[in-house]
Amino acid sequence: MNLQATTGAVRQRLGGWSPRHELIGLVGVVERNLYLVKRYVWWEIAFFIWTVANTLTIVFIARGIEATGGTIDVNRAAASLLIGAVIWAYLGIIFEILTETVAWERWEGTIEYTFMAPLSRPVHLFGMGAFALLYGMVRAVLLFSLCLFFFDLSIPGADFAAALVVLAVASVSFVGLGIMTAVLPLISPEKGSQLGFIAQGLLLVVSGVYYPVDVLPGWMQAIAVVSPATYALDGIRDAILEGEPLGAMGDEIWPLAVIGLVAIPLGLAVFRRGERYAKQHGKLKRSG
Amino acid sequence: MSSSLSSIPSPDGPFEDVPALDVADLRKVFRRGARTGGRFSARRQVAALDGVSFTVQRGETVAVLGQNGSGKSTLVRVLSTLLLPDGGSASVFGHDVLGEAAAVRRLVNRVSVEASFFKRMSASENLSYAARFHGLTAGQTRDSIPDILQRVGFPRDRRSEPMENLSRGMQQKVALARALLTAPVLLLLDEPTTGLDPRSKREVQAFIREMRATHDATILLCTHDLAEAEVLADRVGVLDRGRLLVLDRVTELNRRYGADTLEDAFFAATGREFAEETDPDDDREVFA
Ligand SMILES: Nc1ncnc2c1ncn2[C@@H]1O[C@H](COP(=O)(O)OP(=O)(O)OP(=O)(O)O)[C@@H](O)[C@H]1O
Numbered sequence A: 001m002n003l004q005a006t007t008g009a010v011r012q013r014l015g016g017w018s019p020r021h022e023l024i025g026l027v028g029v030v031e032r033n034l035y036l037v038k039r040y041v042w043w044e045i046a047f048f049i050w051t052v053a054n055t056l057t058i059v060f061i062a063r064g065i066e067a068t069g070g071t072i073d074v075n076r077a078a079a080s081l082l083i084g085a086v087i088w089a090y091l092g093i094i095f096e097i098l099t100e101t102v103a104w105e106r107w108e109g110t111i112e113y114t115f116m117a118p119l120s121r122p123v124h125l126f127g128m129g130a131f132a133l134l135y136g137m138v139r140a141v142l143l144f145s146l147c148l149f150f151f152d153l154s155i156p157g158a159d160f161a162a163a164l165v166v167l168a169v170a171s172v173s174f175v176g177l178g179i180m181t182a183v184l185p186l187i188s189p190e191k192g193s194q195l196g197f198i199a200q201g202l203l204l205v206v207s208g209v210y211y212p213v214d215v216l217p218g219w220m221q222a223i224a225v226v227s228p229a230t231y232a233l234d235g236i237r238d239a240i241l242e243g244e245p246l247g248a249m250g251d252e253i254w255p256l257a258v259i260g261l262v263a264i265p266l267g268l269a270v271f272r273r274g275e276r277y278a279k280q281h282g283k284l285k286r287s288g
Numbered sequence B: 001m002s003s004s005l006s007s008i009p010s011p012d013g014p015f016e017d018v019p020a021l022d023v024a025d026l027r028k029v030f031r032r033g034a035r036t037g038g039r040f041s042a043r044r045q046v047a048a049l050d051g052v053s054f055t056v057q058r059g060e061t062v063a064v065l066g067q068n069g070s071g072k073s074t075l076v077r078v079l080s081t082l083l084l085p086d087g088g089s090a091s092v093f094g095h096d097v098l099g100e101a102a103a104v105r106r107l108v109n110r111v112s113v114e115a116s117f118f119k120r121m122s123a124s125e126n127l128s129y130a131a132r133f134h135g136l137t138a139g140q141t142r143d144s145i146p147d148i149l150q151r152v153g154f155p156r157d158r159r160s161e162p163m164e165n166l167s168r169g170m171q172q173k174v175a176l177a178r179a180l181l182t183a184p185v186l187l188l189l190d191e192p193t194t195g196l197d198p199r200s201k202r203e204v205q206a207f208i209r210e211m212r213a214t215h216d217a218t219i220l221l222c223t224h225d226l227a228e229a230e231v232l233a234d235r236v237g238v239l240d241r242g243r244l245l246v247l248d249r250v251t252e253l254n255r256r257y258g259a260d261t262l263e264d265a266f267f268a269a270t271g272r273e274f275a276e277e278t279d280p281d282d283d284r285e286v287f288a
């Protein structure tokens, strides 16, 4: 046996891993999720139709109020509801991609191979986050445009660029939260993803997706203060409905930046603990 | 990474003496959920690994035999950093599986009894993203994936077909390809040929031999196939209820147990005949 050659191979392996390799791994995560979208394209389309139907239902509420005798500015209310529904769908996609991919990997058994690979966990998770953002953005823009067209809403003076910047900053926190829920399928393989929906539902009720946060009881408003969705919705509504420029968005950008800076390391720490728990109790394996 | 680099001494230093695999008093206990009702309502503990110690030299192939539930897969999972041991230590080329998991992951790959792939994705797609997780670029895998698939005898015209259409044997070949693609210096094989037809089994075995000859890979092979162990391995070990009873050359094993064949030696070592075999999972409960 050629020991010299083995030694060379081992040294090369250990010395050869660099940030460049992490980047290649990150590309691999995005590549994998693109393959999955491609292979399940009919499901993706069906899911999108569901989202559109859901969003339309919510925006119709504005017309419904007027039709039943209420007095509101229908156009404005509809646009506000639409923004809420689209941001909600976007957040849902991010959570879903992060959590479901882990659940799916565990179901197929590939999670053992992913966790055995040299790719570091943060980069692996950021790869999933990057894909989720890209994919979520595409869907959000499509959904928004489609509904705008459907209801023939007019939003003169909307600052879409400012809205996108707010959404981008908020996305950092969304990914951080998504990483936290992504660990659930490792701890509870059967019901983990459903627990993720509960977390998402709690965010929905406190963050003022369809109504101003002021209407909530005091204790709920206190939770709204730490929810990134609250600021994202505020900022995006200001930008699109009032045409506020990015410069006037400090009230939203700063809290979002701070929450993001906390959410990412917290998410990674939670995931690390969950992964450790799974490896301690043999939760990664499916069979064999 | 610089930390792992600096921990490798010069090629002609003491590193030459570091075995490929060094396992000392390795322990792993699983807790099982409560059995509802009856007298087994307490939480039960199963010692899947109960003080296993052995070393494997570089370039060596060691086979581990053992009945169902004897702890073979648990051993492989601990060595591939998927399970955290409860006690003892294990190191791969001098790198501890607990403390230096990142270094170990760069040296190891594994083929297990279950192929584990995204079933809708094709063989090429599954291999492609997996290779990325090991730092291989698209440029590097463009040629190596078709090449390695051809070498394991995977038909060219089925590379782009969803893996759910492939037979188990075909899937297993792709699993082998996935491990070989990353040219691991330590290859962990957990029943790689279980469920394959005689011809496929031969092909896979021939490939394992080739792997060993051309890549100087060190191989740990867990199997139920005594003939396979005999033809592939330099030494054969018998794991029984989490304990490694013996690890030696086949001729030595036969001599020690006064047996003519490895099969006789195996039964002599495990002290039970087919007829007496009870459910091994129930045999070794520790009530806690
Ligand atoms: N993740 C797990 N959770 C709980 N118990 C486990 C887990 N993995 C293994 N065990 C238990 O540990 C023991 C050893 O299992 P292991 O899978 O290592 O056996 P094996 O030798 O690979 O068996 P087989 O030949 O059937 O593959 C068994 O009693 C098994 O039930």
Ligand SMILES: [Mg+2]
Pocket (backbone or CB within 6 Å): A288, B072, B073, B074, B190
């Ligand atoms: Mg097994």
